[in-house]
């Protein structure tokens with residue numbers, strides 16, 4: 108297995124991009140990543156596109172071929188291009204496919220993109236499309252929405268561990284604070300705990316400001332063998348671990364719904380592969396689709412004791428400058444959550460941080476960064492560890 112590095116990275120603006128099409132935004136991200144890598148694009152020999160539901164959101168399937176064509180990589184070059192789907196973890200998994208292709212020697216220059224265009228349909232249409240990431244027969248058809256599913260997780264976390272609404276709100280406040288310094292973020296406004304608690308209730312105990320929004324956006328990275336990386340850039344970012352785990356899709360079949368076992372296992376696999384522990388990690392981009400999801404994630408990945416994730420968040424330990432900065436990008440809460448793009452955008456943030464290019468949201472002296480991307484309520488988890496040292 109070859110070591111692998113990222114040499115180009117780009118994210119489009121995230122938000123309600125009504126004037127743009129899905130193909131437009133993926134191509135913008137792809138061209139940005141290619142330019143960032145200093146290549147022409149003709150070097151690319153494999154493409155992976157993370158997308159959850161092109162069919163439901165924009166009525167377009169067969170995205171691998173479509174995006175290869177619109178990027179100029181299909182006609183003449185016939186670059187193999189594959190769509191990758193694992194619900195909200197589609198982007199992280201597309202990146203993992205690109206890493207595996209390069210690590211195995213099948214590919215020398217692979218591009219991993221992620222994209223979703225969610226705002227072209229109604230809110231109820233988007234909610235229903237998203238619910239297909241849960242167990243459709245046992246949950247979706249019975250009316251369970253994602254805010255509802257994560258609200259059940261939050262309720263049990265509160266009952267078992269004494270987690271409070273203020274602790275949940277502290278996650279949203281911190282992520283909005285970080286997002287204010289991220290030019291791609293959908294929401295760049297400062298919010299307070301009081302505002303979160305007074306915002307409209309979506310599914311008790313989750314208010315609208317506890318939820319990630321419905322968003323459009325795309326991101327892309329260029330992946331090459333580590334031994335070639337310095338030919339492309341003087342700031343390559345090395346992939347120290349790429350791990351994935353699955354779990355039962357239906358919440359009622361889970362061992363304990365306050366722990367996402369797939370996150371725990373993917374995290375352990377990643378630490379083992381990199382030869383690192385949580386103490387070595389300088390920042391982490393976690394899948395905060397809801398505030399409770401960030402609290403579970405920092406517990407599941409070993410950054411907080413089980414049951415103490417809320418307390419750690421309210422204490423400020425996860426802020427920029429804190430013990431373990433969590434979601435310096437602003438996370439899904441502030442940046443937005445175009446589901447298929449999120450996992451790749453997390454990697455773009457890790458690259459930006461590890462290059463030292465994150466401006467006011469920079470984690471000073473960062474050497475190791477982790478990303479954590481979840482599909483559904485925890486049936487898929489993808490964890491990566493990156494470093495600016497080989």
Ligand SMILES: CC(=O)SCCNC(=O)CCNC(=O)[C@H](O)C(C)(C)COP(=O)(O)OP(=O)(O)OC[C@H]1O[C@@H](n2cnc3c(N)ncnc32)[C@H](O)[C@@H]1OP(=O)(O)O
Nearest residue numbers: 195230237253254309315316318319320321396481482483
């Ligand atoms: C594993 C996983 O990742 S699962 C997660 C998958 N993703 C989701 O489930 C998405 C969750 N979020 C949602 O479903 C929606 O954002 C909801 C239900 C919370 C809100 O949707 P709606 O009620 O339709 O809100 P609507 O789009 O009408 O917006 C109303 C206002 O609230 C704002 N708003 C909407 N959502 C959010 C949010 N999450 N945070 C902050 N503001 C928001 C809008 O910008 C708008 O503001 P404006 O009036 O100033 O323009």
